[in-house]
Amino acid sequence: MKNEFTGESTVVGTASNKCMITILGPTASGKTDLAAHLAARLNAEIISADSRQVYRGMDIGTGKDLADYTVAGQAIPYHLIDICEPGTKYNLFRYQQDFLDSYEDIRSRGVLPILCGGTGLYIEAVLKGYSLSPVPQNPELRKALEDKTLEELTTMLVELKEKNHSVMHNKTDVDSCQRAIRAIEIETYNLTKPTEERQCPPIDSLIIGVDIDREARRKKITTRLKARLKEGMVEEIEGLLKQGILADDLIYYGLEYKYVTENLIGRLSYDEMFRQLEIAIHQFAKRQMTWFRGMERRGFTIHWVNAAQKMEDKVEEIIKLW
Structure with missing residues (x-):
């Protein structure tokens, strides 16, 4: 060429x-x-x-x-x-x-x-x-998490990642409560509702x-x-x-x-x-x-x-x- x-x-x-x-x-x-x-x-x-x-x-x-x-x-x-x-x-x-x-x-x-x-x-x-699969919003989970601090959310996310053996949602991309809640939502979904893999x-x-x-x-x-x-x-x-x-x-x-x-x-x-x-x-x-x-x-x-x-x-x- x-x-x-x-x-x-x-x-x-x-x-x-x-x-x-x-x-x-x-x-x-x-x-x-x-x-x-x-x-x-x-x-x-x-x-x-x-x-x-x-x-x-x-x-x-x-x-x-x-x-x-x-x-x-x-x-x-x-x-x-x-x-x-x-x-x-x-x-x-x-x-x-x-x-x-x-x-x-x-x-x-x-x-x-x-x-x-x-x-x-x-x-x-x-x-x-x-x-990966699309993960829908979980209103109940979001309501339960809305008053938690970023530090508390990060701790929850780390525990979920360990259960899922996940390398997703590094601190690079989770620097606000909104992002942390969405990450927890995704990790929770993947933990409890395995989906057909693409x-x-x-x-x-x-x-x-x-x-x-x-x-x-x-x-x-x-x-x-x-x-x-x-x-x-x-x-x-x-x-x-x-x-x-x-x-x-x-x-x-x-x-x-x-x-x-x-x-x-x-x-x-x-x-x-x-x-x-x-x-x-x-x-x-x-x-x-x-x-x-x-x-x-x-x-x-x-x-x-x-x-x-x-x-x-x-x-x-x-x-x-x-």
């Missing part, structure tokens, strides 16, 4: 015989930019693995950075971004379905898919081929991790947060509230949407919002890395590349592995 970007020929049926390349890493590691440059070299298409970038209109706060998908004037096709309305509750079950649709479409055209993102649960679910075959993928120095990551997170606030992140979230999206629904999404919304509705001052959000993003990045290291313990091979390398060197390193 000839690369329209470089004019060079690229062999997609590779010696590795793997079906996909996966690029993962913590927030602010530069994984999207790397995936786009790699896609330009390999005539590939990118499938997002981000639990919040699926929502339309939530652009600055989720860090879509859509400009990254253009490399030297070449637009890189991407999937699973802007696919549902803000205020709705997207979930792992839907993501697995949407991923498989995109993956099969890309492969059917003889194109290489690159999975890229930082939501470890989504990545692991599609690579390992989790068998057949979702595991996908053999070359997995690349973007390894960024802790201090460099912290500096980038702070710099990026300041930039996004200047770019209009508060105004973006204020606009979502004016559209009629409930504050609790935005708080459900966590991180930027949680803290900025709490500032806008008067629960936090601007300085408190900034300070607490900055800490929360640092903690989030740390939890992401904990998940990725856990993937390695669960049998995944992750090839780590140094984020500080020049872009062309990182791309070449991955192509050699491929």
